């Protein structure tokens with residue numbers, strides 16, 4: 001579990017480098033991990049390119065058998081593998097288990113969807129000509145993923161890429177390799193042939209470089225920050241490497257004055273702080289109608305102050321630690337900056353007394369903010385809930401859209417007209433109306449503006465890993 005997986009073998013980095021994998025709940029060492037560099041990434045691409053020669057000719061039915069077995073393996077081992085996710089992320093056990101269950105669903109769903117890569121026959125304007133297009137796998141796919149959902153992020157890209165007939169070089173985040181190892185084990189145990197999937201964790205820029213430079217690697221699927229997404233776009237311009245980018249978000253939530261404020265405040269306290277706010281579609285900028293603002297703020301603070309922070313393997317814990325010290329430093333820096341901007345913290349925003357070790361932060365609710373506040377402009381990726389107010393639909397939409405990001409947005413209202421107008425005018429790739437989870441295995445997940453390009457999950461996610469080929473026959 002502490003090595004790289006290249007050409008069906010668990011190996012050390014070629015230069016013997018390692019890095020420390022740290023438990024964010026205790027700050028203790030979990031394990032020394034092999035640290036891949038450019039040379040290891042090239043070996044992984046070699047293996048994947050060789051494997052593609054035969055894997056591309058397997059039928060979607062053969063690939064489906066393997067993916068379905070892998071789904072069954074994950075379901076069978078949920079309890080044990082989720083424990084490792086808790087170890088490396090600190091997230092509550094139930095969430096870790098739920099995430100692996102979703103990974104299993106993704107494997108199963110793409111096993112079936114791979115059979116539906118239908119082409120098209122197109123009537124032509126000449127009697128002696130017949131034209132159609134088919135979909136073909138691309139080749140080697142590089143999958144670079146973030147740590148916040150260490151099973152879900154890789155699973156949705158691996159499943160679609162493999163179902164489509166590609167081979168994969170996976171680079172999970174350095175802080176969460178164990179969850180990816182379990183996903184990989186599931187596939188390997190289920191008969192995935194040698195070289196079809198390879199895993200290298202380590203020097204991210206070097207691995208990214210190896211992927212971008214190699215013409216055999218046709219596409220990079222990336223989940224992570226807008227900053228790194230842009231680096232990949234720069235690099236890809238040299239080689240025309242295709243990219244799918246799932247980047248940052250700064251999701252607005254519009255809460256109108258016709259809702260049950262208590263119910264929404266309660267569910268918001270859970271939704272906002274799921275995974276400690278380290279979620280790209282996390283509801284983030286809360287715009288509450290001025291008529292219910294004070295009432296909502298009071299109710300919300302009450303619920304947020306009741307959230308239980310602690311070790312993910314303890315019963316009843318809802319919030320674990322942040323993933324790294326750096327991530328926690330960012331949160332405190334943002335809070336300090338906000339205080340200087342006259343923001344008021346209603347609850348939280350400190351290290352809980354009983355948790356001096358580990359990267360814990362008591363969830364915070366912050367008010368006295370406006371559109372110029374740092375908390376309106378910056379992606380937070382931590383346990384802070386900023387509250388703003390709005391006057392009417394036009395004002396709310398304008399404020400919500402005032403961001404460079406365009407991933408998810410949320411609207412709460414009981415008025416159908418308001419819901420439809422808001423949904424249509426919000427400049428975001430996903431809009432949740434009266435719900436906190438506008439995503440699913442079968443739904444296209446993707447962002448507008450600086451939140452990315454392309455889609456993962458759903459049938460759209462399959463076609464991200466296929467190339468369209470026109471075949472035209474003349475002289476008939």
Ligand code: ADP
Nearest residue numbers: 144145146172173174204205208223224225228
């Ligand atoms: P986050 O802020 O969510 O950690 P990052 O964008 O820093 O997001 O990381 C997401 C993934 O991108 C991780 O697997 C990380 O190792 C990888 N990564 C970071 N820098 C680079 C880079 N220069 N090239 C390729 N991958 C990178």
